[in-house]
Amino acid sequence: MIPYVARRLLMVFPTLVGVMLIVFFLTFTIGNPAVLLVPAEAEPADIARVEAALGLDQPIPVQFAKYLGRIVRLDFGTSFYSDGPAMQLVLSRLPATLQLSLAAAVIAVMIGVPAGLFGALWRGRAADMFLSASVLFGMSIPNFWLGLVLIIFFGVQLKLLPISGMGTIKHLVLPSITLATGMLASIARLIRNDLLDVLGADFIRTAQAKGVGRAAVFVRHALKNSLSPVITLVGLQLGALLGGAIVTESVFAWPGVGRFILQSIERRDYPVVQAATFVLAVIFILTNLVIDVICARLDPRIVYD
Amino acid sequence: MTSVIRRLARNPLFLTGVIFLLPILVFAVGAQWIAPHDPHEQVLSLRLTPPASQKGGNPAYLLGTDGLGRDLLSRVIYGARVSLLIGLAVVTISGLIGTAIGVTAGYFGGLVDTLIMRVIDTFLAFPFLLLALAVMAVLKPGLWNLIMVLALTGWVPYARVARIRTRTLRGVEFVEAAVALAASSARIVNRHVLPNISSSLVIIACMEVGAAILAESTLSFLGLGIRPDIPTWGMTLNEGRGYLLFAWWPTTIPGIFILLTVFGINMVGDGIRDATDPRSRH
Numbered sequence: 001m002i003p004y005v006a007r008r009l010l011m012v013f014p015t016l017v018g019v020m021l022i023v024f025f026l027t028f029t030i031g032n033p034a035v036l037l038v039p040a041e042a043e044p045a046d047i048a049r050v051e052a053a054l055g056l057d058q059p060i061p062v063q064f065a066k067y068l069g070r071i072v073r074l075d076f077g078t079s080f081y082s083d084g085p086a087m088q089l090v091l092s093r094l095p096a097t098l099q100l101s102l103a104a105a106v107i108a109v110m111i112g113v114p115a116g117l118f119g120a121l122w123r124g125r126a127a128d129m130f131l132s133a134s135v136l137f138g139m140s141i142p143n144f145w146l147g148l149v150l151i152i153f154f155g156v157q158l159k160l161l162p163i164s165g166m167g168t169i170k171h172l173v174l175p176s177i178t179l180a181t182g183m184l185a186s187i188a189r190l191i192r193n194d195l196l197d198v199l200g201a202d203f204i205r206t207a208q209a210k211g212v213g214r215a216a217v218f219v220r221h222a223l224k225n226s227l228s229p230v231i232t233l234v235g236l237q238l239g240a241l242l243g244g245a246i247v248t249e250s251v252f253a254w255p256g257v258g259r260f261i262l263q264s265i266e267r268r269d270y271p272v273v274q275a276a277t278f279v280l281a282v283i284f285i286l287t288n289l290v291i292d293v294i295c296a297r298l299d300p301r302i303v304y305d
Numbered sequence: 306m307t308s309v310i311r312r313l314a315r316n317p318l319f320l321t322g323v324i325f326l327l328p329i330l331v332f333a334v335g336a337q338w339i340a341p342h343d344p345h346e347q348v349l350s351l352r353l354t355p356p357a358s359q360k361g362g363n364p365a366y367l368l369g370t371d372g373l374g375r376d377l378l379s380r381v382i383y384g385a386r387v388s389l390l391i392g393l394a395v396v397t398i399s400g401l402i403g404t405a406i407g408v409t410a411g412y413f414g415g416l417v418d419t420l421i422m423r424v425i426d427t428f429l430a431f432p433f434l435l436l437a438l439a440v441m442a443v444l445k446p447g448l449w450n451l452i453m454v455l456a457l458t459g460w461v462p463y464a465r466v467a468r469i470r471t472r473t474l475r476g477v478e479f480v481e482a483a484v485a486l487a488a489s490s491a492r493i494v495n496r497h498v499l500p501n502i503s504s505s506l507v508i509i510a511c512m513e514v515g516a517a518i519l520a521e522s523t524l525s526f527l528g529l530g531i532r533p534d535i536p537t538w539g540m541t542l543n544e545g546r547g548y549l550l551f552a553w554w555p556t557t558i559p560g561i562f563i564l565l566t567v568f569g570i571n572m573v574g575d576g577i578r579d580a581t582d583p584r585s586r587h
Contacts, residue, residue, distance in 0.1 A: 014423050136571045143519075152556070
């Protein structure tokens with residue numbers, strides 16, 4: 001077990017280095033922030049002075065070497081806009097994003113799992129058709145549009161819920177529903193299809209032949225076996241959730257990392273874009289590592305080699 | 306093949322999807338003949354006219370007008386053209402890239418496979434939207450730039466499936482026989498591997514058309530799509546956002562078209578999967 005975890009931890013590093021390479025490359029293609037920081041009537045000499053102050057006048061390989069040296073110490077430099085260190089600015093917005101993503105994940109699991117379960121139980125009947133069609137519908141809804149429609153209906157017309165910002169539990173309702181839909185549909189779909197696969201397996205027939213009751217076969221044999229693919233999917237969907245947070249947060253003015261990234265891309269604030277991407281990638285990679293370890297514990301068929 | 310077509314013709318999902326998609330296809334092909342108005346024509350005196358079914362509606366503007374007095378129906382009809390073009394182009398390009406990468410990894414294995422898997426892991430760890438956003442923020446907005454960005458972020462699902470299926474095929478007798486007969490790698494891949502994995506890839510491609518259309522509308526919504534003089538669903542929707550508090554139609558209507566199109570595509574994709582997957586024949 002421990003060697004397995006150690007090996008998986010080692011495999012995290014090449015992925016992280018890859019992510020940082022992409023981030024570095026991207027921020028260099030975004031454009032020159034010095035031009036945006038100075039007033040429109042600035043002389044080229046002023047722009048050059050700002051570039052020098054930000055270290056943007058050095059050759060790209062030198063900048064990359066410095067960048068890697070700083071990342072090892074988790075230092076992403078100072079934001080070009082507000083004075084604080086980029087990493088701190090990002091971390092201060094992280095709790096808001098985690099709260100939203102967690103709420104969305106809980107909604108998705110609580111509704112998605114039973115929906116998939118009943119779909120498999122009632123396979124081929126009208127109720128299953130209805131559930132499958134709803135799932136497909138859920139996968140087709142544009143996230144940002146759903147957010148706006150919820151705002152129009154519950155916020156503007158019914159005046160039931162706040163439409164922007166963060167604070168009370170009421171503020172959380174619309175954004176978390178918006179963010180949850182895609183994940184909910186994917187979970188329901190996976191559970192249904194996976195359960196149907198498992199229900200056709202030989203060991204289920206054996207259990208039925210031994211006279212095990214229908215409910216017991218379903219819960220003890222089938223459900224237990226489709227647990228690990230579901231947990232794995234939840235982990236992979238987290239990436240989509242963090243990405244979806246960019247859109248959802250900007251629709252609802254939710255003060256999290258996603259909205260901050262979008263603003264920082266618009267302002268060419270490299271240090272913040274780099275720090276935020278790094279934080280999101282680390283969260284994603286570590287969650288999936290933990291999930292792999294949990295699955296390996298749950299499923300004796302996974303070998304720790 | 307004929308049995309697949311017969312099964313498709315009886316598949317309710319597939320048929321419903323086709324019914325959803327037909328009008329969109331007609332819009333895309335015949336936009337200039339079908340659209341009642343020029344999608345760019347601004348009639349400022351008719352700004353924010355509600356849909357004809359609502360109070361204050363104007364029968365000449367069935368779905369109402371936007372904040373600049375442009376006909377929403379005409380904008381949506383022209384938008385179908387852009388969305389379908391982008392969906393199909395992205396899927397073709399990313400499908401080719403992904404299949405080539407996945408088959409290479411699965412066929413050769415070893416170091417090549419390890420390297421490619423690391424690259425795939427990196428792409429999976431990176432919220433794709435962020436990548437697309439950052440690249441679009443740099444590149445000049447434009448149709449082909451957008452297609453390339455979406456293709457560059459969309460190849461991963463094909464690569465993963467192509468890799469696993471190729472790896473399985475590598476150990477199957479008829480591939481081993483071809484190897485024993487000293488067939489070249491190119492011949493084995495073309496004659497034995499690709500025909501056997503193509504149906505899985507086609508099913509992914511169907512799903513990805515919908516994903517590409519959603520991604521395009523998301524980027525257009527965030528203001529990072531194609532040029533502002535081409536009416537797209539995402540952009541029309543974004544322009545309506547400013548009037549959200551007193552006019553629901555400029556945001557709601559383009560979204561309904563995105564939703565119905567993607568829903569139709571997903572139904573067609575599921576229908577094809579059911580009709581070709583041996584496990585679902587009961």
